[in-house]
Amino acid sequence: MSSLRLVPPHSLLVHACLCFLCFSCKRQIKGDVSVDKRSTPISVLVKKPDSLETPNGMVWIPGGIFRQGAISSDSFAMDHERPQHAVAVDGFFMDITEVTNAEYAQFVSETGYLTIAERAIDWEEIRKQLPPNTPRPHDSVMQPGSLLFKVPESPVTNFNDYSQWWEWIVGANWKHPQGPGSSIKGKENHPVTHVAYEDAMAYCNWAGRRLPTEAEWELAARGGLSESIFPWGNDTKILNQNANTFSGTFPMQNDLDDGFGNKAPVGSYPTNGYGLYDMVGNVWEWTQDWYNVSYYQKRAASNDTIKNPRGPQSARNPYNPYVEEKVIKGGSFLCNANYCASYRVSARMANSLDSAQEHLGFRTVLAVNKK
Numbered sequence: 001m002s003s004l005r006l007v008p009p010h011s012l013l014v015h016a017c018l019c020f021l022c023f024s025c026k027r028q029i030k031g032d033v034s035v036d037k038r039s040t041p042i043s044v045l046v047k048k049p050d051s052l053e054t055p056n057g058m059v060w061i062p063g064g065i066f067r068q069g070a071i072s073s074d075s076f077a078m079d080h081e082r083p084q085h086a087v088a089v090d091g092f093f094m095d096i097t098e099v100t101n102a103e104y105a106q107f108v109s110e111t112g113y114l115t116i117a118e119r120a121i122d123w124e125e126i127r128k129q130l131p132p133n134t135p136r137p138h139d140s141v142m143q144p145g146s147l148l149f150k151v152p153e154s155p156v157t158n159f160n161d162y163s164q165w166w167e168w169i170v171g172a173n174w175k176h177p178q179g180p181g182s183s184i185k186g187k188e189n190h191p192v193t194h195v196a197y198e199d200a201m202a203y204c205n206w207a208g209r210r211l212p213t214e215a216e217w218e219l220a221a222r223g224g225l226s227e228s229i230f231p232w233g234n235d236t237k238i239l240n241q242n243a244n245t246f247s248g249t250f251p252m253q254n255d256l257d258d259g260f261g262n263k264a265p266v267g268s269y270p271t272n273g274y275g276l277y278d279m280v281g282n283v284w285e286w287t288q289d290w291y292n293v294s295y296y297q298k299r300a301a302s303n304d305t306i307k308n309p310r311g312p313q314s315a316r317n318p319y320n321p322y323v324e325e326k327v328i329k330g331g332s333f334l335c336n337a338n339y340c341a342s343y344r345v346s347a348r349m350a351n352s353l354d355s356a357q358e359h360l361g362f363r364t365v366l367a368v369n370k371k
Contacts, residue, residue: 042307045090045368055093055366059275061220063091065305067227068218069296069346074229076341080293081348086305087215094212094220095363097266097277098191098285099203101184104174107203116196117146117173117356129323129352145170146194147357148179149334152251159339165251166357174199177263177358189265191283191361197326197353200286200362209364214289214327214348215309216365221280221330221345223273229344231272231279242269243281243331245343250336263333263358280343281335283361284328284351290315291325291350317350325350332359 044063054060069084070077107113121142127134136142145168152164171180174194177187184190195203204210212220223231232242240247240258248255258281259268267277289311299306315324328351331342342349351360 042088042305044088044307048091049368052368057096058093058366059096061092061094061216061274061365062224063089064219065089066219066222068215070344071227071229071346073234074344074346076229076337076344077346080296081346082296083300085296085299085302087219087299087309088305088307089213089215089219090308090368092212092216092368093366094216094274094276095365096271096275098283098361098363099200100189100266101174101192102188104192104195104203105184105188107206111202111206113199113202113206115174115194115199115356116354117194117199118144118175120144131322141168141170143170144173145179146172147355148172149251149358155252172358173356187263187265189267190263191266191278193263193283193358193361194356195286195361196356197286197351199356203362204364207364209366211286211288211362212365213308213310214287214329217285217287217329218345220274220276221272223271223276223279225273229346231276231345232270239343243343244268244278244333245281245331246334246336246339248336250334250339260333278330280330280345280347282333283330283359284332284342284349285330286351286360286362287311287327287329289327291327291348292316293318315350320350320352323352325352327351328360334359 042065044065046062046064048054048060065086065088067084068087070081071084121144123136123142147166148169150165150167156164169179172178172194174192175184176182177184177193200211221231222228225233228234230239230242232238239245244258244260244264246254247257254261264282269278271277272279290313292312292314293316295312311327317325328349329347331340331344331347335342
């Protein structure tokens with residue numbers, strides 16, 4: 001990790017994972033529920049109850065039983081996206097778009113909340129997440145801030161050295177997304193970024209919502225399609241018409257074929273089958289699930305269909321053993337075919353709880369029953 005010692009440890013831990021980072025069960029629909037035809041049937045809520053009104057800015061996601069994880073024909077899939085495994089998910093409401101700067105500003109205005117990127121850095125707390133004897137960074141960088149993308153000075157040959165395109169900027173946060181001197185004026189309808197897990201949860205609690213589980217997120221992203229790689233199907237040729245990614249050669253040259261070089265206003269691309277915008281590309285999105293590298297293997301080995309899964313009981317990532325991480329989904333404006341290609345419904349990455357970056361945001365969900 002010596003190549004990243006110029007940045008504070010909690011941004012450092014954003015991390016070694018930045019490169020990384022249909023139903024097979026026969027089913028029948030009976031009224032408002034999807035029924036798994038097994039010896040022990042599983043019923044899930046499909047149709048929105050008539051007694052419920054759809055909250056403003058949200059859409060109903062029909063419940064279902066589906067195969068979570070990468071399909072066999074997805075050549076970009078990573079090991080931690082496989083094997084596929086059956087899950088059953090009750091229907092729920094989901095934000096049509098990622099939470100915007102304007103929405104987050106209202107939350108902060110009413111609560112006075114201060115994000116992690118705006119708070120003083122506690123070295124004693126940070127060092128608990130680092131290998132023993134990690135030296136304390138210089139005071140000049142031990143200041144509140146966040147990570148920003150930068151175009152490297154020279155062509156990249158070692159894609160394991162993420163410091164070539166990530167830079168710790170003191171003063172960067174959700175209000176100043178490009179660092180000191182920048183603002184969200186005129187970008188009120190852009191997705192809020194530089195929000196750590198705690199910051200997203202604080203907004204959810206204020207709004208009376210929660211973050212989606214990984215299974216909920218993937219069910220929603222598929223938009224009613226099965227055995228699909230993208231929210232629109234399997235056609236890679238129309239990627240630029242459907243998502244904000246890094247079109248060109250990462251990280252040196254973005255040719256802007258999709259219309260944007262950085263974050264796009266929410267809703268700039270077509271919706272998926274459920275009416276959701278930007279389920280891939282633009283910014284990564286937090287989920288509530290712990291990241292555990294072996295979780296999918298264990299779920300598949302059980303050979304059963306789990307209802308409303310909430311992920312593993314604890315985090316485990318041998319590549320980042322000193323921190324606890326959550327799953328983030330959807331990829332971002334920095335995803336590219338020659339690097340991570342995470343603009344896919346099954347793509348997933350680990351992110352430490354206190355890490356915030358300019359390509360990470362969130363959206364909320366509202367369940368019919370508390371889970």
